[in-house]
Amino acid sequence: MRAKPHFAFFDEGSKKEIRRATLKAVAIPGYQVPFASREMPIARGWGTGGLQLTLSLIGKTDVLKVIDQGADESVNAVSIKKLVQETTGVQTTDQTEEADLIQSRHRIPETPMTKDQILVLQVPMPEPLRPVEAREYMTKRMHSEDDYSGAWLMLFEQIVKYGKTATAADHPVYVNGRYVMAPSPIPRFDNPRMHQSEALILLGAGREKKIYAVPPFTNVESLAFEDYPFAVESFKGKECQLCGSAHVFLDELIDQKTGEPVYQCNDTSYCMEQLNSREKVEVESSYA
Amino acid sequence: MAIDQIHDLQQVYRKLLHSMSRPGTISSIEQETENMDVDFGCADALMLSAMVLLDAEVTFHVLSTKRRDLIEKISEYTSARCVPLQEADFIIVLQEDRESEILEAMAQCKIGNLIDPQQSSTWIIETPALSNKGTLLLTGPGIETEAHLAMGQSFEFWQARDSRIKEYPMGIDMIFADGSSQVACLPRTVTAILMEVE
Structure with a gap:
């Protein structure tokens, strides 16, 4: 027991x-x-x-x-x-x-x-x-x-x-x-x-x-110096390959087929949420 | 029904943490104090706050010299030791205590040192009804712009507190508990100014 x-x-x-x-x-x-x-x-x-x-x-x-x-x-x-x-x-x-x-x-x-x-x-x-x-x-x-x-x-x-x-x-x-x-x-x-x-x-x-x-x-x-200001990681021009979000923290992965880098949301639940909400919109619009 | 040492105290702790991280925020612990079936001769919220924080590892001091009964109760319920004011981790102040004694105690209590600022005393103070419509203006970490609080302490009280927190990070933290089971907290980081008008 x-x-x-x-x-x-x-x-x-x-x-x-x-x-x-x-x-x-x-x-x-x-x-x-x-x-x-x-x-x-x-x-x-x-x-x-x-x-x-x-x-x-x-x-x-x-x-x-x-x-x-x-x-x-x-x-x-x-x-x-x-x-x-x-x-x-x-x-x-x-x-x-x-x-x-x-x-x-x-x-x-x-x-x-x-x-x-x-x-x-x-x-x-x-x-x-x-x-x-x-x-x-x-x-x-x-x-x-x-x-x-x-x-x-x-x-x-x-x-x-x-x-x-x-x-x-x-x-x-x-x-x-x-x-x-x-x-x-x-x-x-x-x-x-x-x-x-x-x-x-x-x-x-x-x-x-x-x-x-x-x-x-x-x-x-x-902490930063006046002439070297603090900067966050930049993902300019890149977006999540699954949900399309920009302005989020992205992981860099390598596409096995093409060998090119692809990007994906690091926050998985956020990514899922974006996908779900988009799907909901799709379903609602196609039903109407 | 008696106090649930696990779940009631957890709830009170979360309320204390909420109020400590958002100075000036009044939290109600009425649901928990309702379960108290012993009269301790002080505000239930004060006793419950002590029960959340005190155990055999820490020491306390009750400012009033006439309240041997309260010292015994706190020791029995928490296993904490009662020690002289200068050594106490927690200082318990009742509403009946004279201001001159409070000011004197505040000048003598532990405020930690620069290497270990956490070795300071925490004050648990019984107050008249707490309200957010007061003349005490609070600013500092945890407060978005400013907060107001009323708890009936005098100008001299805040002056005495100021003199003990001016060497930040050394200082004292305060928990206020009133008769209607409300608590509010004032960490050392917060600047408290007593305004003449609201």
Whole structure:
């Protein structure tokens, strides 16, 4: 016989500890609050930070959406969804608008989020200064002294080497004008969505034992120089081969037959929605 | 019916989080306080907020020296330890507390340090009825333009708070709970100005 797990997997003490850290994180936007990351049934580095936040937040009536790099059906997203669903019995969804809680790995959904939603991001490396300083004691000190020369220097070196800032993802941001924060490995395309966001954004790093947050309506500025302004990935002249959407984050794929690059929406549920709504229009018009 | 330690507290936490991330937003936890069957001699919302956040890992301080009963109740229900004001993670203020004592406590409480600003005290304050038609003007992260709040605290109270949050990121966070089961929060990032007229 299998014992029934406790609601939301955690014991109540663990939830309380995460909840306290979360409230502190919201009160100090962008600051990484240490917390006692629990052992989870998935390996550290596979979204345990996000999962722990989700489990501390979730209630019986919540609807959950989990995405992994834009996809609802990828292995990581499905197993996290299953774990939460089996221990809480909540409803899950693919639709961004229907969800109360959205746990995401490396993407912010294309559909704008509302004030009643919470976005939980999984973070592998919460420390933006780690590439320049290996010691936690020192990076904490740099944050306390508002010393972000290391972060600026990284971008400067990229400009020297490549002629532009070459952060593919996880481009550092200034939160509320005080803390430099790793926005988790979201593409630069998603950085502006954090600025003055309607929804609360919580970030959890399980392996690194940190929780941090961007409250709604908070200034989030991507680090950039005056002569090298911040720029998002450009998909000018390209559109999704399935739904035809432009102005969204596109994945580049290679057409096996022609060998030419083709583009496709990275956010699968958004793409599906576009296709469905178009089909509905087609059906309605042909019926008439 | 007794409080459901899992589901009721989860609901209250979500309301607290909602109000903390949107300062000035008043959340009602009436559905949950209705389940309370013990009279704690303070606002139900205050006790419930304490139950959400306190456990054996943290410490608290009740400002009033006359309320041994409340200290015992909180310890019994949450296993948190009562400690002197200067060490407390949570400071509980009741409506009957004198302002001079509150101001003095605010000058002495923990505000964290620059390396660990999270090691600060959180105040849980019992207030007269909370309303959004107040003379307190709030601006800061979490507020789109500005928010108004009324909770009956004096000019001196806000001055004392200002002096403890001016060295941001160090500072104190506040949770206000009123007698009709409403809560509102004020994190350290928010600027609160008491206006003379609405």
